[in-house]
Amino acid sequence: MNPIELHLNDETIIWKYLDLSKFLDLIISRKMFLSRSDKFEDQYEGTFSEPTFEEIKLLLNDNPKYLDHYKARRKDIIISSWHTNPYESFAMWQIFTKNNEGLAIQSTIGRLKKSILNQERDINLHIGEVQYIDYKKDYIPLKDNYFPFLYKRKSFQYENEIRLIGDGANLDKPINDGLKIDIDVDLLIQNLYIHPRSEKWYKNLIETIITRLNLSIEIAKSDLESDIYI
Numbered sequence: 001m002n003p004i005e006l007h008l009n010d011e012t013i014i015w016k017y018l019d020l021s022k023f024l025d026l027i028i029s030r031k032m033f034l035s036r037s038d039k040f041e042d043q044y045e046g047t048f049s050e051p052t053f054e055e056i057k058l059l060l061n062d063n064p065k066y067l068d069h070y071k072a073r074r075k076d077i078i079i080s081s082w083h084t085n086p087y088e089s090f091a092m093w094q095i096f097t098k099n100n101e102g103l104a105i106q107s108t109i110g111r112l113k114k115s116i117l118n119q120e121r122d123i124n125l126h127i128g129e130v131q132y133i134d135y136k137k138d139y140i141p142l143k144d145n146y147f148p149f150l151y152k153r154k155s156f157q158y159e160n161e162i163r164l165i166g167d168g169a170n171l172d173k174p175i176n177d178g179l180k181i182d183i184d185v186d187l188l189i190q191n192l193y194i195h196p197r198s199e200k201w202y203k204n205l206i207e208t209i210i211t212r213l214n215l216s217i218e219i220a221k222s223d224l225e226s227d228i229y230i
Contacts, residue, residue: 008129010110014082014162015089017096017104027213031180032116032188034078034166037149039177042156044135046074046149051139076169077149078123078179082112084160088193088223091158097195101202104193106220112164115188116181123166123179130161186216196224 018026026032037046048056059066083092088104096102107115109127116125128150133140140151146165168175192210194203210217 008084008109008162010108010113012084012109013086014084014107014109014112015092015104016080016082016107017089017092017102019097019102023103023105024209026183027185027209027215027217029180030183030185032080032164032183033178033180034080034164035178036075036175037077037079038074040079042152044153046077047135048148049133049135049138049140049151051137052142052148055139055142073169075175076167077146078166078168078175079149080164081159082107082162082164084162090224093195093224100195100197100199102195103206104195105189106191106193107188108190109162111188111190115184116164122171123168123181125164125166125181128163128165130159130163132157189215189217191218191220193220193222196222 022033040046056066083089085092088106093102093104113127126146128146131151132154133151135153140148145167149165150163152159152161166179168179171179192206194206207219210219
């Protein structure tokens with residue numbers, strides 16, 4: 001697994017905030033879902049900045065089918081997004097979970113690598129750090145196969161995102177909305193955080209699920225529900 005545009009070390013703490021259904025799918029199937037790049041809500045996802053597009057227009061003189069090829073390629077790129085932060089984020093709880101019933105997986109870049117390293121798979125995966133740019137002014141260099149998929153608008157800079165990214169063009173099966181890959185759940189999840197505003201019954205439910213599935217997952221107390229001392 002070769003990193004692309006990755007300037008963070010294996011000890012860097014990463015997070016994934018998700019709802020209960022997605023968490024259950026992960027731990028029961030022991031597979032991680034990577035979404036197809038053209039299925040993200042952000043319409044700029046995997047597109048070119050204006051300066052880059054000016055360069056691409058020159059390429060079209062010699063290769064008029066380049067854009068058609070690229071649009072088809074967007075359907076082959078699959079991505080799993082992670083948030084880098086030493087601490088849990090109140091903003092991320094608000095944005096990516098609903099009804100005070102979400103969960104947050106805390107891991108590290110090293111754990112993410114190791115959790116998929118020995119799994120059988122038919123696709124090469126890489127880890128890349130997202131760069132946040134002004135799409136009207138900043139140039140995205142055409143330097144590797146993933147060049148437009150590791151850039152986002154500055155409006156999303158709060159996400160501090162790294163991406164597990166792969167190219168499924170050579171797979172002998174359809175990707176549809178995305179692709180699931182085998183994952184070592186116990187190795188991936190260093191700590192599990194339950195939504196700090198969730199009810200007691202919900203916390204008990206998560207603990208019961210973890211026990212029933214014989215998972216060695218540590219449930220940590222959220223800093224956002226710490227006791228207040230006056």
